[in-house]
Amino acid sequence: MKLKKISEGPGAPSRRRYEEACAAAHALDLVGERWALLVMRELMLGPKRFSDLKADLPGISANVLTQRLEGLEAAGIVTRRRLPPPASTQVYELTPWGYESEPILQALGRWAARSPSHDPSRPLSAVSLFLSFRTMFDPARAEGLAARIGFRFGAETFLVRIADGRLEVARDQLDQAELIFTGSARAVAAAVYGGESLDALAAKGLLSVEGDRALAERFVTLFPLPPKVCPGS
């Protein structure tokens, strides 16, 4: 049974929900509140702690994050798990069904990438970057390519594997990478989506490239953005 506001009886109007049969409207009942989808986005590559979520969602306040996590947990989208004794902290993780919401983020991203007001040069979380890779990856441009590419953003590391026209992302590993980018998610986005050259970014101290340089130059071409909407249309 759903929790009802104390002030309302059983037939409660459920004030701020749509309560339609339309499944899209129901989705908005579940994840339509502010920050909810972005919290899910940050968990899309694996569990995180409360403070990591707060740090990766600039602007969210602790109480709102608490509320969202409670709501998502009650809806069966997120679970709370306590790590084994050595680190007695708890983490939040998407349920299998929660992970299935990635196509929502992809549809939103594909559509909004065409927006005239979209500015790819703004700040970006690491998870956002790698989810955008999964969304925008063009298998045709990766024809015959097999590679392991590492990323070092501060203390975090990620590995992108490309093979057989597929792209996979893993957290917390760098092993056997032929190529390692070191810098920030924003700097990588500038190279991949902003058209900035690796040399220019290196000269500004924003991004360094170790390993297969030709691979790096090819990598940044694998994620074509859809054309912007022409304002006149």
Next chain:
Amino acid sequence: MKLKKISEGPGAPSRRRYEEACAAAHALDLVGERWALLVMRELMLGPKRFSDLKADLPGISANVLTQRLEGLEAAGIVTRRRLPPPASTQVYELTPWGYESEPILQALGRWAARSPSHDPSRPLSAVSLFLSFRTMFDPARAEGLAARIGFRFGAETFLVRIADGRLEVARDQLDQAELIFTGSARAVAAAVYGGESLDALAAKGLLSVEGDRALAERFVTLFPLPPKVCPGS
């Protein structure tokens, strides 16, 4: 630390927006406000007047609808158009880019249809029903089928064409339909998604079927719902 500017020009002081480079977050800046996506949903099959939108979005208030339409127009998602003199009323219509947002509604719908708390027996707008057909249509189940099926919901009429494993929806026409359902969107949803028999619905006076009865029985099987999430998982 961010400081709020009290008075700002059109450059928006980032009042309540995420302002991230992540395209999904930008999408939420554009259409993440309450009611915005449902307004777009109601326009997805063609233009509508203000009062039609208000009637088809139970619970929205006039001022909120006005605000959403203004915001969507400013974002280039909706346009306002005045009909030719005889009917001097104006209608709202999605721009071409606005129409491209349908995959967002489909991703939301596909995902939320698995929700344990989703109840397909609740009220439903006609547009929601036909968009759900576009989302859930299974070409394999429509193998070799070519048909024109009409729907009469009060004063509104719709025509669904199925051919070559594709499904198309048109408003305001019924011509050459081999089959016509008369009743409500909710009653059709009960037959297609709720597993209620056409006989039972007819007995209750909710839905009547004229024309090819065998086609009607087949039609209601063309839109399989994904399995619900098992609560224990």
Next chain:
DNA sequence: CGGCATCCGGGAAGATACTG
């Protein structure tokens, strides 16, 4: 430090009434 409760100010959403 991680997680959660509480208080407060501002603003968005909701309901109703009113106008061209």
Next chain:
DNA sequence: CAGTATCTTCCCGGATGCCG
């Protein structure tokens, strides 16, 4: 019919503090 004006409610965001 197509909105505007006004008032109320309550969510969001920020700060602070408690507790383990």
